[in-house]
Amino acid sequence: MLEQSRKTYSIGVVGIGNVGWHYALIAMRYFPTRELCLVHKRAITPDLTAKKQVVLRRFFKVSELPKNLDIIFVCVQDSELEATLQEVANHVGENTLIVHCAGSVPLEAIPHTRRGVVYPLQSFKKGEFVKYNQIPFFIEGSDEESTETLENLFLRVSRKVYPQSSENRLRIHLSAVLAHNFSNFLWVIAQDILEKYQIPFRVLYPLLRSAIRNLEEKFPKQLQTGPAVRGDKNVIEKHLNALKEDFPEAENIYREFSDLIHKYFNENKDS
């Protein structure tokens, strides 16, 4: 373990949504924080329990924040990020380290000298318990000192803290959207189809559980099964016909997957 310095920090969190809520909690519980300033427009639900050693202050506007905070995490949603970063940068002194936590926004989007990114590879929900120590945090800083500060702080939270460029972070975010958000939507479609036939979605649990378990021993490439990889046109046709009845919006996706999977595995086999 790294020896932790005795330095304490004054920290701001702007935007207490899903990520901001967790970053505020992390700053309260894991960082050597002496002062925690939250900027949020609405009441925070569920509320964050304050810790004795930390002075907790709440504000409605960025312009009310102390100008000399050590670090400010800007956790507003992507569509408001650019404007909020500008507002924060205009307001604070040059020693403040301004940090955002978006996967697909480059470090350079922060119009300030000392800047950084801490992107968590996890879907946070306000108030829902997560084991932080398993979550990968991808860190980037404008200078060595900023990177190191963020790295050391988040190493108190998780063992999986990795410096990573903006270019790579964009790919990590993209991969997470493909692997997680899109898979989840396939599960939505499956549930809708099954429920139409009074079959509970939970019949799929054992299959999905073993899919994830297998991933820890083999790569997905070694685990691809099903009619598409076998090129089983008969089954594919039956499924497309069933989709026409049950979920016509997904016919294209079914076709695209079947073609892509078949090509991918048969071209790879030839090479």
Add this chain to the structure above:
Amino acid sequence: MLEQSRKTYSIGVVGIGNVGWHYALIAMRYFPTRELCLVHKRAITPDLTAKKQVVLRRFFKVSELPKNLDIIFVCVQDSELEATLQEVANHVGENTLIVHCAGSVPLEAIPHTRRGVVYPLQSFKKGEFVKYNQIPFFIEGSDEESTETLENLFLRVSRKVYPQSSENRLRIHLSAVLAHNFSNFLWVIAQDILEKYQIPFRVLYPLLRSAIRNLEEKFPKQLQTGPAVRGDKNVIEKHLNALKEDFPEAENIYREFSDLIHKYFNENKDS
């Protein structure tokens, strides 16, 4: 628990591929089998360990099988299924119960009076250990006695044995392909992208593990997150540009998912 009868069975398994291997193992270990006849063209690897009480016989051709077996499981791949079912039906006596195990093939595809289906909702691999007692088996029979026989036999293997019509079984298979095979391919794409940037695929494990854990508490509809559901066009554009460089074949799928997810959740919200 049901009281098991003292009846013993002579059982055939035709085709010792991934499913056939496991069905032969199940017949050997769990059923009250007195005679087990396997039909397979090549050597069986890994070999099946015989049990003392069971007479194990091996044949190369369907035509060599005893004509009066109680049950024959036909486990050849879908493309050979029709021809093999015909061959088996021509060969055996009318009391033999002929069973296939394909998700998307109706019961009626078996040209024989006593017929049944046992479809396992699991990706089997020859020789790879599986906890059978968690696997759902979907059962169908041409008559009450056949259904009951299959139900009672498979209740020795798993608690999750459900009678289900051919129409419903097709939907279950379709859902499994969507939820499992297609998700797996999304993981393949993610791995290829990440590896291009020297990022190990395992960074996604915690996210995927928690995705599956969450599924047991909430429905996928409640768990949808990401840029598509938020309609975050900025991020979507960045991802499409990254895909152009890293995995152009998946651009269409990304677009389809983003549109479909956005529509699905925004129309549902309005209604």
